[in-house]
Amino acid sequence: GENVEQHPSTLSVQEGDSAVIKCTYSDSASNYFPWYKQELGKRPQLIIDIRSNVGEKKDQRIAVTLNKTAKHFSLHITETQPEDSAVYFCAASVSILTGGGNKLTFGTGTQLKVEL
Amino acid sequence: NAGVTQTPKFRVLKTGQSMTLLCAQDMNHEYMYWYRQDPGMGLRLIHYSVGEGTTAKGEVPDGYNVSRLKKQNFLLGLESAAPSQTSVYFCASSATGTGDYEQYFGPGTRLTVT
Numbered sequence: 001g002e003n004v005e006q007h008p009s010t011l012s013v014q015e016g017d018s019a020v021i022k023c024t025y026s027d028s029a030s031n032y033f034p035w036y037k038q039e040l041g042k043r044p045q046l047i048i049d050i051r052s053n054v055g056e057k058k059d060q061r062i063a064v065t066l067n068k069t070a071k072h073f074s075l076h077i078t079e080t081q082p083e084d085s086a087v088y089f090c091a092a093s094v095s096i097l098t099g100g101g102n103k104l105t106f107g108t109g110t111q112l113k114v115e116l
Numbered sequence: 117n118a119g120v121t122q123t124p125k126f127r128v129l130k131t132g133q134s135m136t137l138l139c140a141q142d143m144n145h146e147y148m149y150w151y152r153q154d155p156g157m158g159l160r161l162i163h164y165s166v167g168e169g170t171t172a173k174g175e176v177p178d179g180y181n182v183s184r185l186k187k188q189n190f191l192l193g194l195e196s197a198a199p200s201q202t203s204v205y206f207c208a209s210s211a212t213g214t215g216d217y218e219q220y221f222g223p224g225t226r227l228t229v230t
Contacts, residue, residue: 001175004158006158032217034217034218034219042223043206043221043222043223043224044159044206044221045221046218046219049217049218051217089158089159091158101146101147101164101166101210101212102210102217102219103161103164103174104149104159104161104219105158105161105175106158106159106160107158108156108157108158109156109157109158
């Protein structure tokens with residue numbers, strides 16, 4: 001089955017700096033790569049996702065890059081703010097059926113702390 | 117629009133007891149999922165469903181059963197709880213045919229088995 005590795009496990013940055021979290025996956029058939037943010041005691045919430053036919057996607061301060069050849073993808077957060085502090089999870093999946101539905105395999109998470 | 121809801125929010129069980137966790141969604145989603153989250157680990161898929169009346173095993177299905185009798189509900193059962201099943205359980209749902217792959221998560225159920 002799919003195996004997703006995520007690094008680093010903890011990341012501390014100064015406010016305004018950039019943060020980068022990296023993930024690798026094992027199954028070359030994986031075609032969907034979401035990133036979730038989870039605050040303490042809360043549910044995971046999708047912040048950005050990318051599909052295998054796209055190399056990069058950006059949404060304001062957040063961007064994701066995908067290298068299918070190397071089987072790795074990364075989350076980039078620029079101009080970090082204290083409210084960015086949370087645990088971030090990457091995931092990879094192969095579609096269950098065409099048109100939607102994915103069996104997500106998650107990484108082990110990165111605790112991001114943005115210090116003032 | 118409540119999204120995805122889960123009941124109960126918290127539960128403490130003794131080893132060997134049984135219980136059912138309920139997940140409900142009001143977004144008319146075809147796909148529903150159950151995950152467990154343990155400290156230091158990401159979420160792991162227990163079971164999933166691609167539609168009413170269907171279920172399938174995920175990554176860690178042992179010790180759990182599921183049912184999807186109605187499209188909006190997905191039940192997770194523990195027949196004989198074990199301490200290893202102490203975890204936070206999240207339900208999620210996703211649409212089909214819309215191009216939206218996002219899985220929408222419920223608030224979670226914190227289960228402790230003593």
